[in-house]
Amino acid sequence: MENVIYTLHDFMLRTESLTYILIVAALCGFIFFWRFLSERDDGRDHLGADRPGGHHR
Amino acid sequence: MSISRRRFLGWLSAAGAGTTLGRSAHAAGGTHFTGYPDSLGVLFDATRCIGCRKCEEACNKVNELPAPQKPFSDLAVLEGRRRTDAKTYTVVNRYENVPGAKGPLYRKIQCNHCLEPACASACFVRAFAKNSNGAVTYDESVCVGCRYCMIACPFEIPTYEYDKAFTPRIMKCTFCHPRLLKGQLPGCVEICPAEALTFGKRRNLLKIARERIELFPGRYLDHIYGETEMGGTAWLTISGVPFRELGMREDLGTTPAPELTKGALSVVPVVASMWPVLLTGVYAISQRREKIAREEQAAAVAEAVAKAQAEAKAKHTEAMAKAEKDKKAAIDREVKKALDEAAKAKAQESAAAAAADKKPS
Amino acid sequence: MPDRKIVIQKPALTPFNVVAGIIVAVGLIITVIRFTQGLRATTNLSDYNPWGIWIGFDLLVGVALAAGGYVTSAACYIFGLKRFHSAVRPAILTGFLGYALVVLALHYDVGRPWRLPYPFIVQQGTTSLLFEVAACVALYLTVLFIEFTPAALEWLGLKRARSIVAKLTLVLTIFGVVLSTLHQSSLGALFLIAPSKLHPLWYSPYLALYFFVSSIIAGLSMVIFEGSLAHKHFHDKMDAEHLREADGVALGFAKAASWVLAGYFIIKVIGIAQTNAWNYLGSGYGLWFLVEMLGFVLLPCYFYAIGAREKNLKIIRRTAAWTVLGIVVNRFNVGMIAFNYHLPSSERYFPHWMEIGISVFVVTIGILAYKFIVTHMPILYAHPDYDAH
Numbered sequence: 001m002e003n004v005i006y007t008l009h010d011f012m013l014r015t016e017s018l019t020y021i022l023i024v025a026a027l028c029g030f031i032f033f034w035r036f037l038s039e040r041d042d043g044r045d046h047l048g049a050d051r052p053g054g055h056h057r
Numbered sequence: 058m059s060i061s062r063r064r065f066l067g068w069l070s071a072a073g074a075g076t077t078l079g080r081s082a083h084a085a086g087g088t089h090f091t092g093y094p095d096s097l098g099v100l101f102d103a104t105r106c107i108g109c110r111k112c113e114e115a116c117n118k119v120n121e122l123p124a125p126q127k128p129f130s131d132l133a134v135l136e137g138r139r140r141t142d143a144k145t146y147t148v149v150n151r152y153e154n155v156p157g158a159k160g161p162l163y164r165k166i167q168c169n170h171c172l173e174p175a176c177a178s179a180c181f182v183r184a185f186a187k188n189s190n191g192a193v194t195y196d197e198s199v200c201v202g203c204r205y206c207m208i209a210c211p212f213e214i215p216t217y218e219y220d221k222a223f224t225p226r227i228m229k230c231t232f233c234h235p236r237l238l239k240g241q242l243p244g245c246v247e248i249c250p251a252e253a254l255t256f257g258k259r260r261n262l263l264k265i266a267r268e269r270i271e272l273f274p275g276r277y278l279d280h281i282y283g284e285t286e287m288g289g290t291a292w293l294t295i296s297g298v299p300f301r302e303l304g305m306r307e308d309l310g311t312t313p314a315p316e317l318t319k320g321a322l323s324v325v326p327v328v329a330s331m332w333p334v335l336l337t338g339v340y341a342i343s344q345r346r347e348k349i350a351r352e353e354q355a356a357a358v359a360e361a362v363a364k365a366q367a368e369a370k371a372k373h374t375e376a377m378a379k380a381e382k383d384k385k386a387a388i389d390r391e392v393k394k395a396l397d398e399a400a401k402a403k404a405q406e407s408a409a410a411a412a413a414d415k416k417p418s
Numbered sequence: 419m420p421d422r423k424i425v426i427q428k429p430a431l432t433p434f435n436v437v438a439g440i441i442v443a444v445g446l447i448i449t450v451i452r453f454t455q456g457l458r459a460t461t462n463l464s465d466y467n468p469w470g471i472w473i474g475f476d477l478l479v480g481v482a483l484a485a486g487g488y489v490t491s492a493a494c495y496i497f498g499l500k501r502f503h504s505a506v507r508p509a510i511l512t513g514f515l516g517y518a519l520v521v522l523a524l525h526y527d528v529g530r531p532w533r534l535p536y537p538f539i540v541q542q543g544t545t546s547l548l549f550e551v552a553a554c555v556a557l558y559l560t561v562l563f564i565e566f567t568p569a570a571l572e573w574l575g576l577k578r579a580r581s582i583v584a585k586l587t588l589v590l591t592i593f594g595v596v597l598s599t600l601h602q603s604s605l606g607a608l609f610l611i612a613p614s615k616l617h618p619l620w621y622s623p624y625l626a627l628y629f630f631v632s633s634i635i636a637g638l639s640m641v642i643f644e645g646s647l648a649h650k651h652f653h654d655k656m657d658a659e660h661l662r663e664a665d666g667v668a669l670g671f672a673k674a675a676s677w678v679l680a681g682y683f684i685i686k687v688i689g690i691a692q693t694n695a696w697n698y699l700g701s702g703y704g705l706w707f708l709v710e711m712l713g714f715v716l717l718p719c720y721f722y723a724i725g726a727r728e729k730n731l732k733i734i735r736r737t738a739a740w741t742v743l744g745i746v747v748n749r750f751n752v753g754m755i756a757f758n759y760h761l762p763s764s765e766r767y768f769p770h771w772m773e774i775g776i777s778v779f780v781v782t783i784g785i786l787a788y789k790f791i792v793t794h795m796p797i798l799y800a801h802p803d804y805d806a807h
Binding site: 005006007008009010011012013016019022023026027030034038 | 315333
Binding site for chain 3: 140141142177178179183184201202205209211213215216218219220221223224226306308309310314317321322324328339340343344347
């Protein structure tokens with residue numbers, strides 16, 4: 001059977017590789033989802049976009 | 058159809074959800090691994106080794122390693138304590154005056170070919186592989202030379218070609234992997250004149266070792282070094298004296314190397330996915346607080362302005378009222394004055410008329 | 419561009435320039451030896467000691483001390499502590515230079531440096547914590563570079579590019595904190611695979627956490643330490659905002675550092691309890707461990723607190739320097755001193771003078787680059803043409 005995994009090392013190699021792919025996907029997804037989540041707010045909480053130009057103190 | 062199904066199953070097993078994870082007694086747990094079922098190994102019997110260094114010589118020959126400074130027949134090198142190095146895959150050390158032993162004892166050192174190799178777990182380019190025949194092999198074509206494998210190995214086996222400026226490699230025993238593939242014995246095993254090295258399937262070697270221990274309980278300690286050390290090794294050792302007397306560490310534990318880093322690795326995706334959530338949340342809260350502060354400030358300003366305006370208006374109205382009053386008073390005064398004047402004029406007129414009446418006409 | 423540009427002076431034979439020149443010259447000579455003769459000729463590395471100060475100092479210490487970038491930008495942009503704004507750019511600059519030098523130093527240490535991208539493009543050893551470290555360091559160096567570019571773009575007068583980068587500030591900051599958390603901790607976790615080689619007082623399942631928490635301490639202390647040095651040497655480059663905020667930054671960071679040190683001390687003690695390593699405290703290593711814990715953790719924790727309470731900048735600055743030294747001690751302990759503790763002294767590692775030479779050379783390059791950048795780019799002052807981001 002080609003899919004049999006005999007060692008913990010091989011097992012972790014597969015799970016970790018998939019995990020890294022998932023992490024990259026998640027991080028990219030977060031950006032778009034946050035924008036979707038807050039694009040109708042009144043122009044303050046967007047990621048990157050429409051941030052106030054200056055810092056207020 | 059069948060291809061895509063197979064690929065799907067591959068993904069499932071990659072995700073740890075597959076049902077074909079190894080042949081193990083703890084299949085339900087899913088993550089207990091017992092290694093390649095028919096993998097090979099070598100049993101080293103420390104009670105049999107005579108310290109002839111023939112295995113060193115054979116190893117040097119079959120692996121085409123550079124010739125040593127002193128010939129292999131020179132047993133004087135056994136005086137010192139040696140280890141594997143970039144030109145030597147295996148060495149035999151002599152241990153004298155070991156309590157409980159009649160004469161000097163010898164121990165052969167080489168890669169133990171762990172069932173779960175620490176070097177393979179540590180390598181960030183997968184230069185090490187655990188082969189199904191049991192050999193842990195190294196691929197120099199991808200090695201970056203970080204030497205983390207040397208940090209990781211609990212038996213201090215991998216060595217490095219520090220002398221080479223351009224093509225330094227990790228050097229370590231290969232279990233004569235190329236020879237095994239050709240059906241030959243490892244060089245050291247083949248030459249050993251004292252039958253100190255027994256080659257075979259690891260599970261059979263464990264049986265042989267147990268038999269020897271049972272048959273000669275006075276001769277052996279009841280422990281097979283490598284059965285469980287660091288999760289188990291392909292090379293096994295039995296001895297008549299405590300293993301520490303032969304320079305072997307007894308404090309390595311039974312945890313296989315990948316298990317040691319598993320926890321830290323499993324935290325990585327958690328941090329990578331929850332940190333953005335948490336930090337964006339903190340950011341949003343601080344933004345919101347700032348926004349509220351700004352709005353409150355704006356409201357306060359507006360209120361102050363309104364108040365000032367109202368006050369001004371009130372003042373204005375008052376002033377207007379006063380002005381009106383003043384104006385009215387002035388008018389009244391004028392009117393009164395006019396009336397007074399008119400009355401005066403009238404009085405004068407009537408007085409004049411009266412005077413005229415008095416005159417005889 | 420307004421006349422903010424500094425007139426470039428002819429390099430004078432000041433003591434600083436002479437010493438720096440000699441160090442760079444020697445460094446270049448060692449570099450040639452290293453890359454033509456190999457590691458044996460330039461290092462005391464051995465089969466027992468595969469990692470020396472090029473890892474123990476240049477990598478472990480370098481990365482820890484470059485933590486100021488993520489700590490400060492997180493405080494300002496994520497936690498909304500805008501009063502630390504003027505500290506962000508210098509911290510990002512030191513962070514960027516720090517990581518760039520770490521990567522430079524790694525080229526000396528690894529056997530085949532031209533293969534450093536192999537873990538990403540040829541074969542991924544995902545079970546290795548070093549893979550995680552390598553990926554995060556590579557990505558974070560990129561993030562720091564982008565975070566640093568506004569200063570360079572302002573210097574060059576590229577307004578449009580600068581405004582695009584300024585819009586990415588928040589994403590970059592969050593990404594930077596994620597990457598820093600991961601690789602700062604993973605540097606500690608590198609040693610998890612070798613419980614038999616690292617002394618039980620330093621080996622702990624919490625190693626990753628220790629490295630992460632102490633990196634926060636390192637970052638805070640470096641910002642204070644570096645700020646005090648900058649005030650001494652680049653006072654004329656600082657604008658009113660920077661000068662006004664500088665004391666507040668030192669006080670705020672000192673308070674934070676004291677508090678984090680307190681937490682760090684507690685988890686270190688709990689680590690000893692968890693591994694039941696109490697009995698080692700009586701040994702020589704135990705004494706050294708106590709020196710680290712009491713002298714370089716508890717002591718700065720106390721003095722930071724005093725400095726923050728009494729608003730005493732002198733105490734704070736000296737404590738910052740001491741804490742930075744403490745981080746060096748800790749990383750040396752884990753990477754070299756308490757590592758291979760089981761070996762006889764004849765097999766232990768002590769750096770070759772050329773190894774030290776390269777480490778000093780790398781630090782000197784960092785100082786020279788810092789000096790060049792702060793004298794030319796708007797780091798310690800805000801560029802008058804641009805809004806802050």
